[in-house]
Amino acid sequence: SSGDTITGTGAVTLDSTMDMTIGGDITTNGTTTLSTDNNLTLAAGKTLNSQDNEVSMTSFSLDLDGSLNVGAGNLDLIAYGSDAWISLGTEDLSYAISNDEFSRITVSGETQIGGSNIRSLQSKGVTEVATDGITGMLTLNATADEGEVLFWAGSSTFDSLTVNADDYILVSADVTTTTGDLILDGDSDGSSDSDNGIKISNTRTLTSGKNLIL
Numbered sequence: 001s002s003g004d005t006i007t008g009t010g011a012v013t014l015d016s017t018m019d020m021t022i023g024g025d026i027t028t029n030g031t032t033t034l035s036t037d038n039n040l041t042l043a044a045g046k047t048l049n050s051q052d053n054e055v056s057m058t059s060f061s062l063d064l065d066g067s068l069n070v071g072a073g074n075l076d077l078i079a080y081g082s083d084a085w086i087s088l089g090t091e092d093l094s095y096a097i098s099n100d101e102f103s104r105i106t107v108s109g110e111t112q113i114g115g116s117n118i119r120s121l122q123s124k125g126v127t128e129v130a131t132d133g134i135t136g137m138l139t140l141n142a143t144a145d146e147g148e149v150l151f152w153a154g155s156s157t158f159d160s161l162t163v164n165a166d167d168y169i170l171v172s173a174d175v176t177t178t179t180g181d182l183i184l185d186g187d188s189d190g191s192s193d194s195d196n197g198i199k200i201s202n203t204r205t206l207t208s209g210k211n212l213i214l
Contacts, residue, residue, distance in 0.1 A: 003043075008032070020059070022046060022066070028053060035059070037080055042066035054109075061094045064101035074109040074136075083119040083144055089126040089156065099130035106133040114141035121147075121165075125154025128178060135159050137180065142166065143188050151175050160210070164188040168195040174205045182208035 003023045006012075011030035014020065020036040023043045031054045034040060040059035042048055046066035048055070055070050058078040068075070079086050079095040087093035088102075097113070105111075111134055114121050121142040131138070139162040142149045147166035151173045160180025163169055169186040176182075184206075186198040198214055206212060 022048065025049075027051065032056070039063065042068065052109075059095070062097065062101075064097065064104055067104040068106070070105075070107040070109060072109050073107070075105070075107045075111040077111070077113045078115055079118060082117050084117055085120045085122070086114055086118060086142075087122050087124060088113070088140075089124040089130075089154065092124075093122070099125070099127050102126065102130035103133065108135045110136050111138045112141060113138070114143075116141070116143045118142040119144045119147055120150065122150045122152070123156045123173075123175075124152060125173070126156040126158065128157035128176075131158050135179075137162060139164065141188075146194060147188075169198045170201075171199065171204050171206065172201040174207070176207040177209045179209040181211040181213065182206060183211075183213040 005024050006026040008028035012028045013033040016036045019039045021041045025047050027049045029051055032050050033056045035058040039061045041063040044065040049069045050073050052071035053073045056076040058080055060080045085093050087096040089099055091098045121140050137160045138158050140149055141164045143164055143166045145166060148168055149163050149165040150170045155174035157176045159178055161177050162183040164185050166189055169184050184198055187196040
């Protein structure tokens with residue numbers, strides 16, 4: 001888009017093998033699917049508003065310079081490619097969601113980040129202020145073979161959190177949920193991998209606003 005306002009009266013699907021840039025406000029009234037093999041950008045000052053409908057965004061890299069308002073719908077953020085890596089809180093990997101980008105997301109439905117193609121998902125100092133708009137369950141998935149989820153390089157805070165890893169979860173920084181459950185599964189497929197389980201480093205703390213399930 002070159003800056004035009006986009007309005008969808010029902011489901012909207014945008015698919016590209018090249019870079020995709022949403023340069024104008026986009027409002028939809030059904031499931032919204034954005035998919036590209038390359039970079040996906042929501043331009044600064046622009047808003048994608050799905051009016052409580054599901055949003056799915058797949059890309060090799062992601063620039064959420066604008067605002068994403070999903071409301072009560074579900075949100076899926078998916079990194080393109082096999083054995084992909086994801087960084088949360090910082091922008092040091094190709095697919096990354098910084099604290100600034102998190103702060104522009106509003107969703108009360110379920111949010112899924114990652115999937116069965118993710119080899120490593122790393123949370124590095126995700127702040128409570130940044131995730132304040134994500135009030136439904138946030139699920140982090142690294143369920144590719146030998147998939148790992150790492151909490152390190154600064155404590156991370158969420159409203160509610162579920163973590164699924166094929167091989168293991170490493171907690172080397174504090175993890176907190178302020179309101180809802182904290183659920184960690186370090187062997188999501190129940191089969192034998194190189195590590196399997198949850199590793200908590202010395203003096204690290206898991207704090208749950210509701211149920212803590214390991």
